[in-house]
Amino acid sequence: MNNVRLAEGVYYVGAVDWNLRDFHGYTTPRGVTYNSYLIVDEKVCLIDTVKAPFAQELLDRISQIIDPAKIDYIITNHIEPDHSSALPAVMARAPQAKVLLTEHGRTGIIKHYQQNYDFQVVKEGDVLDLGRNKLQFVPVPMLHWPDSMLSYLTGEQILFSNDAFGQHISTTKRFDDENELSELLYEAEKYYANILMPFGKMVVKAADKVKELPIRLIAPSHGIVWRKHIPEIVAKYQDWGRGKAVSKVVIAYDSMWGSTERMARQILDGVAAAGVTGKLYKMSMAERSEVVRDMLEAGGILIGSPTLNNGMLPTMGALMTYMKGLRPSGKIGAAFGAYGWGGGSQNSIEEMLKSAGVAVEQPGLSLKWVPDVEELDKCFAFGHEFAKKVLARL
Template sequence: MAAVKIKPDIYWVGAIDWAVRDFHGYITPNGTTYNNYLINDQQVTLVDAVKHDFASSTIENIKGIVDPSKIVNLVINHIEPDHASAIGSLMALMPNAVIYITERGRKGLERYTDTSGWTFKVVKTGDTLNTGSYNLLFLETPMLHWPDSMVTYVKEAKLLISQDAFGQHMATAARFDDEFLECASLFELEDAVWDYYANILMPFGQLVKAKIGEIVKAGLEIDMIAPDHGIIWRKDPGKIIKMYSDIAEGNADQRVVIIYDTMWHSTELMTIPIVQGIKDEGVDCKVIKLRASPTSVAIKEFWKARGCLIGTPTINNVMFPSVAEFLHHLGGLRPKNRMMGAFGSYGWGGGGVKEALESGRKMGLEMVEPGVQCVYKPSAEDETKCYEFGKDFARKVKEYQGKFA
């Protein structure tokens, strides 16, 4: 797509990746975008690069506005390859550009590419760059979500170029939220935000809250947020800031998600009365079968719900492999403010449910124990136990809602 003006003399010059479905192990069924921004001011300034596969796309977009050799400043907010691996191709066309980057960013970039001959200006929170009509303010955001990360605020444009924060993995012809909502639903957009946050930023909730607090305390006027992935927020940027604040606080829907796998359908059959018990207690419920669903979807649905029930058969006295893999992945994201229980079937030696519960305890989740198990295929008596288990868990989820206030 051609460059798109987002503010006077400020342009989106990025690329749309319609085809990507695996983003470092994170499934992206809707593709993604690699956003970067050109400020065509007295000092022509480029903010961020793109993934190396799309270097030609951003170069062509830049050429549609200005000769790349006239770019004198390159701001790198984040060195992850999806944002910075095209830097070599860009610097070949603008060899005199000064690179504005954090100290950790400079050191990290040297590990990815040959930076000899390039000029760096190391910046920290509070440093500025005047491009003529615009003043850029740099704010470090370490561990959101890499140590080098920062954001750039363009004061006169009231524009926050937010790097990975407030983004979504979503390829779309629309560049702005209001354009997107003309042909899609608000649910689809918000679901993409949940998906992105849960799979990338979940471990950094306290940092997200702190950085949003810094922006509020600094009194920055923001009427547009331009992330490095997905759509640009111009209709109501305050909405996405509020949404992030709520998610970072751990707020979630009064819902139960059942995440399970099954060997000979016995654990799967247990989900049916459990769901009915949850529903009869007046709580919404969603069911995810792991081998039929991307892990990233299961992670998202876990984070959207207050309570999670893990279903696993026992194999070799331990959890089913796909369940173990999911819980290992989830543990790395360090979830908080969630309830968890477990259920499952076994043959001659139970151990899967016990191990699943132990995983939840290690994460520090609010545990509902001991769970419910059946031997081989659930009997009518087992189904009754499962139904009551579902009702009891749903009641506890409702009681737990005060912790989300």
């Protein structure tokens, strides 16, 4: 098996899931990885495990380097099953191993697997002496679960960052400089937007802690290992965590008989005429997680829907519910759409935008039946005015 050496005595022993296309509602057209790392020092330490179906692959990779029975410590940086569900299989081969994790992690592992292993609860500043290297523990609660933490290997200056700095991408190359950087940053942005966006304040704190450490490698639990472009990805996390926006407007809509779609296209032209980048998504055809990725750095969000049963179309309701959970910060928004005998979608959209933390600073635009030439001009002006408001906030 192709076990990749990250540094002296440090190996990648994880698994690549080339076929997974949905990660609890987040589309993964490039698959995912479940990264696990083995440290062979005076003591042997495993950093996280993998998803349960890949437990045997993990054990086979470890066995090529050392007998799993010689593992002294298993670090559980995060208890979510994509990182921990192979733990019972590993413990069966290394029953003497001590499991190091946060207090929330200990509670969660017991609840998930009904096993009371030899736990050692760690907190901020605790250090594990492995011999030539030491592991320092940095709890980062709610990045993105209460139990989450980072582990830092002092001798080799490796940050095992778990869900921070990750991407969902399958590749046979383990390092950033062996892959196309633009693809990695695209997937890192999508990953952040769909998983970490609600936790911006915690992200900034974690990024600030990371900047204080001398780091040669960032080894996340998904995707590639960063070794060349560490300053770039840390800077991105600081920008994303602070809600930094660019001159971009995302227009997400759906249409019943075409009227809302005609509105959307005219609004897009108005946005573009103001010198702002516009992105147009029809939600009956678009992937929700891709739309949210574009929203991460957008200064403005426009949501359009015709009225159905006094509210918005179900496709738009699903997007708005998703956005409410992610709470994109530092953005303005507005609603638009067509209606027949009675409206209602605009009010529903505006309420949902506000509940998602988006500032509604411009009255919405509703048109009856099919827009005429004059009304299409109003759509253009609506987009143009909105885009100017986005520019004024930058």
